[in-house]
Amino acid sequence: MGKKKKLKKELKALKAELAVAKNHKHKVAPLAPKDGFPKLPVIDGVRFAAVQAGVRYPGRYDVMMALCDPGTTIAGVFTRSATRSANVLDCQAKIGSASDGGAAIIVNSGNSNAFTGSSGENAVAEISKTVAEVTGVAENRVYTASTGVIGERLPYDRITAKIGDLNAALDPAGIEFAARAIMTTDTFPKGAMAEVKVERGTIKIAGIAKGSGMIAPDMATMLVYIFTDAKVERKVLQAFLSGLIDETFNSITVDSDTSTSDTLILAATGASGVEIPPDCDAFEAGLRSVMMDLAHQVIRDGEGATKFVEIRVTGAKSGKDARTHGMSIANSPLVKTAIAGEDPNWGRIVAAIGKSGAAADRDKLSIRFGDILVAEKGWVSPDYREDQGADYMLGEDIVIGVDLGLGNGEATVWTCDLTHAYIQINADYRS
Numbered sequence: 001m002g003k004k005k006k007l008k009k010e011l012k013a014l015k016a017e018l019a020v021a022k023n024h025k026h027k028v029a030p031l032a033p034k035d036g037f038p039k040l041p042v043i044d045g046v047r048f049a050a051v052q053a054g055v056r057y058p059g060r061y062d063v064m065m066a067l068c069d070p071g072t073t074i075a076g077v078f079t080r081s082a083t084r085s086a087n088v089l090d091c092q093a094k095i096g097s098a099s100d101g102g103a104a105i106i107v108n109s110g111n112s113n114a115f116t117g118s119s120g121e122n123a124v125a126e127i128s129k130t131v132a133e134v135t136g137v138a139e140n141r142v143y144t145a146s147t148g149v150i151g152e153r154l155p156y157d158r159i160t161a162k163i164g165d166l167n168a169a170l171d172p173a174g175i176e177f178a179a180r181a182i183m184t185t186d187t188f189p190k191g192a193m194a195e196v197k198v199e200r201g202t203i204k205i206a207g208i209a210k211g212s213g214m215i216a217p218d219m220a221t222m223l224v225y226i227f228t229d230a231k232v233e234r235k236v237l238q239a240f241l242s243g244l245i246d247e248t249f250n251s252i253t254v255d256s257d258t259s260t261s262d263t264l265i266l267a268a269t270g271a272s273g274v275e276i277p278p279d280c281d282a283f284e285a286g287l288r289s290v291m292m293d294l295a296h297q298v299i300r301d302g303e304g305a306t307k308f309v310e311i312r313v314t315g316a317k318s319g320k321d322a323r324t325h326g327m328s329i330a331n332s333p334l335v336k337t338a339i340a341g342e343d344p345n346w347g348r349i350v351a352a353i354g355k356s357g358a359a360a361d362r363d364k365l366s367i368r369f370g371d372i373l374v375a376e377k378g379w380v381s382p383d384y385r386e387d388q389g390a391d392y393m394l395g396e397d398i399v400i401g402v403d404l405g406l407g408n409g410e411a412t413v414w415t416c417d418l419t420h421a422y423i424q425i426n427a428d429y430r431s
Contacts, residue, residue, distance in 0.1 A: 029187045031300035031308055031396060031416075037176050040193045040206040043227040045069040045269025048174035049166045050181035053158045056110025056148060063159055064181035065166040066225065067135055068103040071270045074143070075238040077245050079262030085113050086120035087144045088263060090128070096234075097140040104137045105225060105265060106144050106159075106166075107182050109210070113146035113154040114260035123156035130160040134167050145223055145263045147210060148184050175227075179208035182223055186210050186301055192293035196286035201274040203230040203283070207290045211298035222298055224249070224264040226290060231270035236278045240287055241266045248291040251323075251413045253330050254302040299414050304421030307339050309398045309414065316409030321358035325402065326413040328356035336418035339398060344389025346374045349400065364405030369398070 050064045068074075076095045078088050106127060113120045124144050132139040146154060171177075179189035190209040195202060211222025232240070241264070249264065266287075268276075276283045300308055311329050316322035329335055332352040338345040346367050353360050363378040369392045373381045392398070 045271035047170035049169040050177040064178035073234040194286035209294040229272040232268040302416035304419040305416035307417040315403040318409040322409040322411035324358040330415035340417035342393040368401035
């Protein structure tokens with residue numbers, strides 16, 4: 001009873017901490033959601049907990065666990081980095097595991113357990129083993145993730161020592177605690193939800209994410225955990241997830257750097273009893289909205305970001321070319337610093353298009369800032385005035401429109417500006 005009372009006391013302290021957002025050292029980003037963390041619905045069939053394990057920093061909630069009931073199906077996508085972490089490799093090997101039992105997700109912040117050789121593999125094995133022993137979940141259904149500094153051995157014993165406490169503190173309403181525990185340079189926890197009416201009933205979807213820097217497309221570009229009470233066969237769940245990844249998480253970039261630890265896990269508990277067929281457009285739309293919301297929150301929390309930038313490319317020879325042009329603009333330091341300085345330097349966009357390698361014709365190209373036609377037919381528009389562009393750049397949300405005039409290919413990508421704060425954050429990252 002004493003241990004239970006102690007855990008309740010710790011939970012009360014954590015709730016107080018949530019109110020003042022002391023779980024990170026950076027000021028909340030100016031583009032953070034004005035209403036804070038959203039009120040997410042309880043997803044029947046999954047419970048959450050977070051603890052302070054001192055993985056890197058003392059006095060910080062840095063490990064979370066989500067425990068899913070028997071009958072849960074799991075889908076996932078992961079980084080394609082050649083130097084991906086031991087956790088990612090382990091999750092990739094386990095993701096197709098068939099089991100009638102439950103599933104557990106355990107994540108630590110502060111240390112990425114990447115580029116740590118056999119030590120990293122041993123850390124994953126020991127954490128998985130301990131979670132299995134404490135929760136009763138099969139070891140091949142324990143999915144681990146680590147985020148933080150690369151190249152330092154993970155002090156996994158600090159995590160395994162807390163798994164009993166995590167298990168005792170599990171709470172169906174604890175998803176916000178979990179979102180905070182996985183933050184690194186994030187300035188706010190990220191959550192999104194959808195309630196979807198389908199033919200057989202209503203289902204709920206709720207997701208959390210972490211991500212602020214080292215964000216560039218190559219899977220999901222961060223850690224993301226999404227839960228639904230829908231009943232979805234594993235292959236169908238994977239198809240929904242894989243089909244939406246490119247237009248959501250693979251269409252954002254903060255700094256063009258891809259992490260070693262990118263992981264997105266989607267869990268369907270089936271607790272609602274509502275079955276989702278492969279052609280369920282409503283479920284797909286609901287999942288897309290949650291994924292897109294979380295992806296955009298990552299950009300709004302981009303390290304040092306003061307502008308949210310949408311780049312719409314149309315008229316390309318193909319969708320692939322449109323995406324190539326969009327990412328060339330989004331990753332251009334010259335474009336991003338101009339936006340940070342509120343300078344409507346459209347010539348830098350022209351340069352980014354020219355260097356992308358995709359088909360372009362100078363004399364067919366047009367560029368817009370929002371609804372303002374800036375350039376067309378190989379030259380500045382005769383109606384454009386510099387003060388129009390300068391005024392537009394003062395806003396927080398910037399839309400850059402590019403039409404190549406070559407075909408029907410189109411793509412939309414999202415990025416943020418590049419400020420002095422990005423350098424400060426990353427220069428001091430290990431301090």
